[in-house]
Amino acid sequence: MKTTHEIDILKQLFENLSERDKHQFLSQITSSQSAIQKVIQPREVKACPHCQSVHFVKNGKRNGRQNFLCRDCNKAFVEQTGTILFGMKKDIAVLEKYVHCMIEKYSLRKCAEICDINLATAFAWRHKILDALQKMMEQVELDGVVQADETFTTISYKRHHKNFNLPRPPHKRGTVATKRGLSKQQVCVPVGVNLNGLSIAKIANLGRPNVTDLQKVLGGKIAQNSVFVTDSLRSYQKLSFDMGLNHILIPRNKYKNGVFNIQTVNNYHKRLKDLIFGTFKGVATKYLNNYLVYHNFVNFAKDTKKNKEVVLFDFIRNTFCQSRTFEISKRPALPI
Ligand SMILES: [Zn+2]
Structure with missing residues (x-):
């Protein structure tokens, strides 16, 4: 009763205001409401x-x-x-905001600005989240029509300290390598995708891949009854034989075999390069595996941004991953 009474008084007071004051009052009320912090449940x-x-x-x-x-x-x-949240000094709401920034593919600088954290923290958080995301991607098994093809990038030492003793002169950004004239300077990334937006990709070797290199990435991750579509590289024939898969081979200089093609995996490669060289202006090879899962989850998986935010935030809170800030930059320059 008392509440009703007070609300009536407020209404009366509100009615007495001028139109201009009413507007001002209402805008103040809404802004103070949005300032109420959302409480994230433990x-x-x-x-x-x-x-x-x-x-x-x-x-x-x-x-x-x-x-x-x-x-x-x-x-x-x-x-x-046991999770990447251990030892984080910021409020969990800041981390949730950071996850949003990652789904939006914002630059580190923009993430840092929006979350009000410094660049070093933004960098560490990005890789801790991606380290945890690796665990989600490890669970992926491809089924249905599965297309596989490898992609290449030149080794990039971006972000290494100036005094670091490089085995060869660094490329400023790394460039897209072509399959022709493959050298041992080129990092090979075998990729498998299916038509539902699931994908698997990881650095395997330098230069052209043999069947062991392909096994490292795709071995045991393609369902038995799937249809495995690749180009004519012999390593894929060996791989599908080893794994007992139904193999559809696209002949050299052809782009399809019956109804089957490798357009989806080619599209994956194209969008990966847009992410790495366009959005992020080149990434160091030592972090490439993390950007591959970034691409798999954020770009390639078929779901809404909002759902991806919820899934990723929930996943990093519940996943055992002990990635530590001081270890991130100490990773080997070439993770193979
Ligand atoms: Zn115990």
Whole structure:
């Protein structure tokens, strides 16, 4: 009753305002409402991150964070233990905003501005999120019509320190290599895609791939009853024989075989190059595997941006991934 009474008084006061004051009042109300911070619920801890036991208990709160104690291994943990969120000093809402920026493919500088974090943090977060995303992509198995083809880029040492002793002069941005005149300077990335937007890609070797190189990336990741479509490179014939797949081969100088072609995987390559050389102005080879999963999830997977944001944010909170800031730049220049 009291509430109704107060609202009536407010209404009366509002009615007494001039039109101009009414407008001003309403705009102030809406802006103060949007300033109310959205509260992100703590995630449900289902098992001890140290030993996977479900026998754990709550063990008090410190700095607003719930502590847990495992009854089996006797180790303490918090909600963030074992995930990339562990040790992050920013509020989780900032990380959620960062995930949005990544789905929008914003530059590091723009991500840093929007989230009000420094560039080094923006860089570390990007790669921690992508390290976690690797785990999602490891689960992908391609089914249905599966197209495979490899793509190449020259080795790029972008972001290496000036004093770093390079094995060869750096390309400023890295360039797209052609299949003709393949040299050992060219990083080979075998790619498999299906028609539903699932994809697999990883650096395998330098130069033209043999069947072992293809195995490293595609081995065991193509469903038995799928139709495997590739060009005439012999390594694919060996691969499909080894894996017992139904193989459709596109003859040399042809672009299709019956109803089958490799247009979807070629389109994947084209959009990958747009992402790497257009959107991100070139990426170092040491981080290329991360940009491949970025491309797989953000560009190639068939879902709305909004869904991808929810899925990615949820995934990084719930996935065991202990990527650490100081280790990110220490990765090998050539991850093969
Ligand atoms: Zn435990």
